[in-house]
Amino acid sequence: MTETARPVRHSQTTITELMVPSYANFGGKIHGGILLSLMDKVAYACATKHAGTYCVTVSVDKVEFLAPVDVGELVSMHGSVNYVGRSSLVVGIRVEALNVRTNVVKHTNSSFFTMVAKDENEKPTTVPRLILETKEDVKRFIEAMNMRKVKAAMKEQMDDARSHIDIAHAATLLKDERCVLAWKQE
Numbered sequence: 096m097t098e099t100a101r102p103v104r105h106s107q108t109t110i111t112e113l114m115v116p117s118y119a120n121f122g123g124k125i126h127g128g129i130l131l132s133l134m135d136k137v138a139y140a141c142a143t144k145h146a147g148t149y150c151v152t153v154s155v156d157k158v159e160f161l162a163p164v165d166v167g168e169l170v171s172m173h174g175s176v177n178y179v180g181r182s183s184l185v186v187g188i189r190v191e192a193l194n195v196r197t198n199v200v201k202h203t204n205s206s207f208f209t210m211v212a213k214d215e216n217e218k219p220t221t222v223p224r225l226i227l228e229t230k231e232d233v234k235r236f237i238e239a240m241n242m243r244k245v246k247a248a249m250k251e252q253m254d255d256a257r258s259h260i261d262i263a264h265a266a267t268l269l270k271d272e273r274c275v276l277a278w279k280q281e
């Protein structure tokens with residue numbers, strides 16, 4: 096039996112929503128949580144289209160709100176599967192806000208959602224390979240692959256640092272930081 100493979104374009108999805116006044120925070124701008132919720136939806140739609148099974152969100156990387164979103168703007172979340180592992184998928188999301196009066200579009204953030212495909216027993220299951228048809232597809236796949244390696248190395252380093260912390264080491268590391276080391280090691 097041939098293994099399934101799907102092109103990036105098969106699962107590319109855009110969700111567009113008008114920002115209504117009830118989405119605003121105390122400063123009159125759109126709540127970051129509203130935008131995150133929409134991003135999670137587009138990530139789910141992309142991952143599930145590619146995988147053909149139910150997918151869950153495992154981690155979200157690099158959420159930076161580069162520009163505020165105003166009430167009345169039309170927000171579009173463009174999602175695309177950038178990378179697939181065995182059961183995981185990285186969905187890249189570009190968020191744009193359109194001012195419907197001036198027709199000006201601003202890029203408000205780009206983020207990466209890692210999703211995992213699950214089978215009917217809720218266990219991680221293998222997803223189809225990703226067919227890379229364009230230079231952009233290849234570039235994004237390699238970037239996500241490198242990011243996965245960097246994250247794994249960083250986790251190892253953090254775990255190591257946490258298990259080896261002592262007062263002398265902490266004092267050296269924190270000497271130029273804006274904190275007061277009041278911990279007294281027993």
Ligand SMILES: CC(C)(COP(=O)(O)OP(=O)(O)OC[C@H]1O[C@@H](n2cnc3c(N)ncnc32)[C@H](O)[C@@H]1OP(=O)(O)O)[C@@H](O)C(=O)NCCC(=O)NCCS
Nearest residue numbers: 150151152153154179180181182183184209210211218219
């Ligand atoms: C995600 C989950 C299935 C991982 O379970 P697990 O027993 O650790 O499974 P595995 O070790 O086989 O990992 C499965 C995949 O997830 C990836 N993964 C696990 N933890 C991860 C993390 N913190 N960040 C990125 N990827 C992660 C693994 O690298 C692996 O990818 P691969 O198959 O492509 O190599 C499990 O932690 C889970 O169900 N979490 C809750 C998800 C959820 O409820 N989300 C919110 C609502 S949608």
